[in-house]
Amino acid sequence: MALDQAFTLDQIFSGAGMLALCGWIALALSPLRPALAQLIAARFVPIMLGLAYAALLFRFWGEAAGGFGSLGDVGALFSHRGLLLAGWLHYLAFDLLVGAWEVREARRSGLPHLAVLPCLALTFLFGPIGFLTFLALRSVWLRGLSRRQGEPA
Template identity: 60%
Template sequence: MAAILLVTIPEATRMTLETIFSLCGLLALIGWAALLASPWIPVWSDRIAGWIVPGLLAVIYVALVLAFFGEAEGGFGSLEEVAQLFSSRPVLLAGWLHYLAFDLLVGAWEAREGRRRGVPFLLVVPCFAATFLVGPAGFLLFLVVRAAAGRRAVASAA
């Protein structure tokens, strides 16, 4: 199937996997930059980082999955099968786009939730960095920061 899809694209306009990787990384960084600007442009930040950029990454992800997953060996039944599946460079790229999109979605949620709960933005920024670099650890950090900020707000109200 991938061969059929690639044959229909003129050689001069085909993107290499490295080019797709680089462009998608830049696209994700635009989303993270929007989150850093979220105190000043909350609506646009939510749109850019919350659905426009992840949506574009999802389109590219789906194209890669449709084009290459059928040709890849391996699966999800064991760690060995997953290792074999991700030994395919196009599938590896699709997996990376999965991370970029979902980490950005988590970051967008952190921004919205932080605003909603009154968490000081300077406490949310390190959570963005951690979510960008080590997704679940950044999410966990945000949960801790949100809980601590909530306790502080309750204590100051008393």
């Protein structure tokens, strides 16, 4: 049974969104079970999204015009609904991996989890903006930490 016969693209889109949301909820609740949160958000969900991504590429790559040589080529590539969905899964997986890294890095740095939650929300919604916000927050935290410990910044 072909991918497009087993599930509609809209069903895959909805399921992937719910799956990704589970990963983000695990990260938000990670102080309760850090290892489990990382297993869900940095392994299970990205693997599932990656498998669906690969299946979509395998199924639809040959049908689409376009490519990566110009903005117009990318637009043509993503005008195909199957590849547009694959691109969306790519974003879901990689943003979640960035969020999982933020949580691990915050824990390593001693940054309070409550301070990281807005960064996670921004990473979930706006990817690189959340990542940049986290880097700025971590930098301020580490500078303050070194000052509190009497070390030069």
